[in-house]
Amino acid sequence: MTTVGIPETPRLESTLLTAETKREYLPELLAYLLLILAFGMTGGVVGGLAGLVTALVWYKVGNPFAFAVGHLLLIVIFPHGIALSTFVLVELAFLAVLIGPLVRARFRVLPILNSILCTLLLLGLSWFIIHRYSLWLATVLCTGIISLCLYTIHRHGLITLGLVSVESDDKRVETTETATQSTHE
Amino acid sequence: MRLTHRLWMICVLAVGLAVLALIFARPVLLAGAVMISVWILTRQYLFVRELSKVVDSLSVSQTPSLTNLRTEDSSIVTFRATLEEPSPLQLHLEAGIPPAASITQLLELAIGPGTTEQTQTASAEWAVAGTHQFREPQLTASDGLFEETVSMGTTPAVTVEPRSPRNMHVGVGGTRVPLVQGEHETGRTGSGLEPAELREYVPGDTAEKIDWKATARLATPHVRTYETETDRPTVLVLDQRSHLAMGPAGETKLDYLREAAMSIAASTRQLGDPLGQLTIGDEGITSRIRPTSGSGTYTTIRRQLLELEPTLSPTNAQTGQTQYGPQAATPKESSDTQRDVHRQHSHSRTNPTNALEKLGTDNSRFTDQLKPFYENQTVYSTRIRNDPFSSAVESILNDRWGNALTVLCTDDSNPTELKTIVRLLRANGNTVLVLLAPTILFESGALVDAESAYDTYLSFETLRRNIDQLDGVSAFEIGPGDRLTSVLTAGGADK
Known part of the structure; x- marks a missing residue:
């Protein structure tokens, strides 16, 4: 890149x-x-x-x-x-x-x-x-926390810059919920 | 948000330390990985904060110098970016030029640290007609570790119109007149659907014409008559010879005549009348459609009119130039058409020369009466054989449709030929509508000498009036209204 x-x-x-x-x-x-x-x-x-x-x-x-x-x-x-x-x-x-x-x-x-x-x-x-506990667990936990933090800042950046809209995400959630409901029916 | 290859390297380093910590069971190395990760997190946060600030303070504009233009026109596009205060980020902007525009150079701006304003201009040529919206300019920002692309800025629209006749004038002596006709009345009664009158029965009327209800109501036999419905065939005769190519691109004599012919064709279709077409190039007939009222015919004629291009003169063709235009007849087609014309001519019309020979030197009263008529016809016949346009027009005279409207679309470049053709068409009993494109309105630089231009226009107007005065003939001028106004204004000022 x-x-x-x-x-x-x-x-x-x-x-x-x-x-x-x-x-x-x-x-x-x-x-x-x-x-x-x-x-x-x-x-x-x-x-x-x-x-x-x-x-x-x-x-x-x-x-x-x-x-x-x-x-x-x-x-x-x-x-x-x-x-x-x-x-x-x-x-x-x-x-x-x-x-x-x-x-x-x-x-x-x-x-x-x-x-x-x-x-x-x-x-x-x-x-x-x-x-x-163990070093393994500590490593996995640290990696997980750091990845989560990186992703959070990434999403925060996207929203701040208007590259994703909160509404579209909400709609996606609604659509998924509707689809789940219709599957159950 | 994208990571640069340098940042990927750091990520690999952090992961590598964590893996080493696990392999060698040394928690100290995990601490190293944590330190590097926090270093990355901090830079990421700073990048997002700085970019948000830049986006808020950056104004990007892409401004075309013209928003309304015609195909093949060019306009200057100015691409400008202004920051309220310098930013340590490297900013790269790319203009959102529509795909329909071809630009001389890429419109890109680079705003480095310490710079607050950048401007670039480029010439854009618009080849495709339509409304073209600029895309949002793309801002790519980087701090060397992260990259992000954001769309921002103005999105103006440019309307590109095709090159076609504008401000079309159809009229007489500079006065506009409507071209398309309304419904035509026959003035006769007979079979039909529209009731004309209810009259008392007279001997000779057939029994089926008696309106029994009216007879019962009025006590005496009554007959109901109806308006006779007729079709008036319309034949479009279009001159597409080389001199019809005069004028700016998209606004030639032929373009104006085409527009008028298309409006007449549309009107004819609306009235449900049969429509035919004859196009004549420098070598003779290039296409011929006999009048029919099927929807397919209208579509074919419309398509052919749209594709019509001026042919090349025979002299140009001989010098190796190929004949252009979709309707330009191939030599085979042309010879076939001419043979067809000749066959029709020999079968249906008396040859005046042969008739004169048959009459001989007989001094009877019959011969004295006929001789002047055939002598006059011989002159026409000789002239027609020498002129492909006249012979092509003559070919349609053999098709007798009765009360046909012949629309002749041509120019004033050969007044003698024009008069001959109009007389020929009229001689067959057709109503003739002549649409003339005055050469003076299409010549480049003709309006420089206003007085001379006005005199030339007056000559044209005299020709038009002469033709218009013929019985059953209407002649109209057709051309760019703004240029005609200029000529008439100049003439008025001189007087």
Whole structure:
């Protein structure tokens, strides 16, 4: 799928959050500094280096890859499992990285609040289910919740932009109901 | 909402982390997947918010310079998009040009970050007649991760009329007169359905004519008579020779004459009269339909009239140009038709030359009476043989329908020939309606010299009057009313 008129920049980010000057990257730089400190505090020198690598990945290809590499490196740093306090500290640093670019957004308050809420909710729920039930269930549940959220925003967008009418959906429901009734009769 | 390939890559990354978390039983990787998912959710939300704002603040217009035009005309279409304030989204707009229009270049606008207004123009040619509604312009917005297409903007309509005679004038000396006729009365009584009168019986009336109820009521024998019902055959004689092609496309002499002929055909159909047709090209008859009143005949004649095109003159045909027009006769058809005409002519009419030879040098009173008549006929006969138009017209004289109306549609390019043909038609007892297209109203640049144009029109009017004065002949001018008004206005101003 082609993207209309968007230059393919190596760092992956929405044009809505692209900084025009280097100074505008300050929130992200601070967030990554925090991440390096968190990694260093919990993992020592190796941890610090892992944090630095994560920051470099962000610089080269963007946040999503930095999240992936950072979490993979956590397994390397903590091969026998990670303590809850360490995990919380590192994830808070990642949350700061997540929020960093949103500071530049035109509509920033709600996305920042949503990001914090969603992250805490999903991570908390995952932790709870993993400890009470299983990792499988946690994964399935998280995938389901995220898919539902994505679809909800998608439908909200369609309705807001007038691409689907609520009336036509209502009629479709009515038609289905009528068809069901006639089948029963 | 569509995902770009870059976003698909991120989704795969998130799913991959979740799968790895399951495979290696490491919940930390699931946390990574959650982080990426929240990152996607936030971008999606921002995109929807920004796009809604753009849609609210963007005004898109597609404005054709002309909304009423004729086929093959061109108009300039201006495509404009204005944003109230710049947007970080990449916006691409595509105009909703109707399929009937062919444009010189694609009407597309790209509004990047920092831009608030874009305009593009293109020339559109309209080849198809009808009302063409513009589709809503398509706005495609993207932030590099998501894409969405929204229809928005004005949808004007363009009315394209076919090139055909406009402001048609049918009249005499610049005054309009109605062309189609009403019902024709015979003025005779006989068998029929419409009661004419109730009169007293007179010797000679047959017994079945006696109205017994009236006889009983009035005490003396009475007879009821009825209006005789007749059909008046109408024959359309259309000149489709090359000089009838004069005039702008769709508004030639032939186009105006065709319109008039079609209205007469429609009137004839309404009255239920038999209708026939004879079309004559540069080489002779191109089609001939004998008068009948079947609905199929009307349909055929109407279709042929619509398809009628001027033929090529023989000189053009000899230079290698093919004869055009659906009704243009092929050489075989033409020769067949001419042979048919000749056969009818030799069987039903006395050859004046042979008659003169038979009369010889006899000085009897009978010969003295007949000789001038046949001598006059010989002159006609010679002229007719040399002129395919005249010989074609003469061929229909052999068909005797009685009280027929012959509608001759031609122009004033050959007044002598025209007079001869009208006399020929009239000689057979037909009522003749002549529709003449004045050349002066169709020549390009003829109205530049207004005085000369008026003089030419006066010459035409004299010809028309001469023909109109003939017994049983009515002659009308037919052409574009606006040009005729210009000529008459110029003539009035000079005086």
